[in-house]
Amino acid sequence: MEKIVVSGGAPLFGQVEISGSKNAALPIIYACVLVKGKCVLENIPDVSDIRTSFEILRGIGAEVRMLSRGVWELDCTNVEAGRSDYELVRKIRGSYYLLGSEFGRFGRARVGFPGGCNFGVRPIDQHIKGFEALGGTVSTEGGYVEIESESGARGANIFFDLSSVGATLNVMIAAATADGVTVIDNAAREPHVVDCANFLNTCGAQISGAGSDVIKIKGVKELHGCTYAIIPDMIEAGSFMVAAVATRGSVRINNVIPKHLESVTAKLIECGAEVEEFDDAVMVTTPGSIRRTSVKTLPYPGFPTDMHPQMAALLCTAEGVSYINESVFENRFRYVEELRRMGARIKVDGRVLVIEGGAPLSPAPVIATDLRGGVAVMIAALTAKGVTEISEIRLIERGYDDICGKLRSLGADIKKVVLPDEAILPRVN
Numbered sequence: 001m002e003k004i005v006v007s008g009g010a011p012l013f014g015q016v017e018i019s020g021s022k023n024a025a026l027p028i029i030y031a032c033v034l035v036k037g038k039c040v041l042e043n044i045p046d047v048s049d050i051r052t053s054f055e056i057l058r059g060i061g062a063e064v065r066m067l068s069r070g071v072w073e074l075d076c077t078n079v080e081a082g083r084s085d086y087e088l089v090r091k092i093r094g095s096y097y098l099l100g101s102e103f104g105r106f107g108r109a110r111v112g113f114p115g116g117c118n119f120g121v122r123p124i125d126q127h128i129k130g131f132e133a134l135g136g137t138v139s140t141e142g143g144y145v146e147i148e149s150e151s152g153a154r155g156a157n158i159f160f161d162l163s164s165v166g167a168t169l170n171v172m173i174a175a176a177t178a179d180g181v182t183v184i185d186n187a188a189r190e191p192h193v194v195d196c197a198n199f200l201n202t203c204g205a206q207i208s209g210a211g212s213d214v215i216k217i218k219g220v221k222e223l224h225g226c227t228y229a230i231i232p233d234m235i236e237a238g239s240f241m242v243a244a245v246a247t248r249g250s251v252r253i254n255n256v257i258p259k260h261l262e263s264v265t266a267k268l269i270e271c272g273a274e275v276e277e278f279d280d281a282v283m284v285t286t287p288g289s290i291r292r293t294s295v296k297t298l299p300y301p302g303f304p305t306d307m308h309p310q311m312a313a314l315l316c317t318a319e320g321v322s323y324i325n326e327s328v329f330e331n332r333f334r335y336v337e338e339l340r341r342m343g344a345r346i347k348v349d350g351r352v353l354v355i356e357g358g359a360p361l362s363p364a365p366v367i368a369t370d371l372r373g374g375v376a377v378m379i380a381a382l383t384a385k386g387v388t389e390i391s392e393i394r395l396i397e398r399g400y401d402d403i404c405g406k407l408r409s410l411g412a413d414i415k416k417v418v419l420p421d422e423a424i425l426p427r428v429n
């Protein structure tokens with residue numbers, strides 16, 4: 001069993017390099033299935049969701065090889081539809097982009113239901129709505145999503161009922177080589193949607209409007225290979241910004257796109273932090289006391305839902321009563337129980353967190369309940385004087401590349417320990 005052991009109470013100081021974005025890399029990796037040729041992807045983070053995705057693609061006939069750290073070559077020339085491994089696919093959420101790329105290339109698809117963080121139901125009805133509009137007949141039986149079509153994907157107009165990152169990306173991928181023009185209305189505007197559109201256009205697609213809520217895709221006959229660098233991970237960057245403020249430190253965060261961080265920057269300034277922006281970095285300092293604020297999570301460019309747990313940990317240490325309204329997912333509050341174990345005065349009222357800050361947090365044995373909840377307890381542990389042990393850390397490693405090493409380079413006393421299984425004493429009833 002593995003744990004992360006944190007001896008907290010010291011401010012973070014120094015500078016850290018942000019890795020490539022997991023949530024931008026995933027759709028782009030699966031979009032390579034559209035290409036009968038080689039794609040070279042740069043700035044790929046070394047996280048387990050990516051490793052799992054490479055295994056899934058190898059399993060359907062792709063050749064995947066690392067050229068150097070963070071640089072991977074994918075050759076999907078000999079990929080076949082409907083062969084992905086059910087158990088691998090259900091390990092992550094991003095595997096559902098294989099539906100769009102198999103449908104776009106072969107006119108059919110068969111992929112197991114995706115997995116991902118447990119925030120409640122996480123339906124895929126908008127994905128299905130998009131595939132049906134593109135001429136697919138979709139069935140969901142036996143744990144699989146299956147798409148059939150007469151003659152492949154064909155262009156259509158689609159108006160999504162809500163802003164969905166995954167559905168926007170999946171339909172954009174399927175439409176890139178469809179027969180005709182597709183217009184997606186009420187599209188998600190996240191930077192990783194723009195990144196995937198840019199990747200596809202580099203492969204010869206004709207996509208315009210990504211980043212706005214209307215995306216137009218003129219289907220092309222075939223895509224060609226390319227070399228493409230993934231954008232920096234805005235959520236990893238935001239997590240380090242919040243950790244710097246929570247520990248009352250001073251950290252320069254390099255390899256970021258400041259514009260992607262605007263909503264987080266604005267909130268941290270509201271709390272009393274100072275944030276200086278450079279071309280590809282931000283400098284976060286905490287000159288004075290940190291005070292309460294209110295947050296509502298929204299689709300981009302609003303405050304990201306993936307930053308809500310980290311912000312909650314920070315607000316536990318701020319003076320006053322703060323509120324976080326989680327408007328995107330119906331239940332991503334499982335981590336709150338772990339913060340309570342550390343003395344947080346925090347309660348959930350419907351979809352609103354009420355956080356009574358000001359009292360220092362104290363160490364306790366806690367678990368990572370999901371990817372971002374795991375980083376929230378890690379940030380809490382960095383502020384708590386004493387030793388905190390965090391279990392279930394594989395959930396954190398799904399989306400953060402060497403987070404312990406990066407925090408140690410900022411002065412944190414944090415390490416990953418591997419305990420032999422017999423060290424797990426049987427519970428005595």
Ligand code: EPZ
Nearest residue numbers: 023093094122123124125126127164165166306328329371
């Ligand atoms: C992506 O999930 C990210 N995951 C999530 O990041 C992120 O929280 C989310 O986008 C929002 O930004 C990946 O990119 C792999 P959505 P996704 O479709 O695509 C509902 C992390 O920590 N919905 O934008 O699943 C859905 O239930 C993860 O890195 C439908 O109702 O998010 C949610 O309430 C966690 N029907 C809302 O829309 C659908 O068909 C937004 O979901 C699809 C979504």
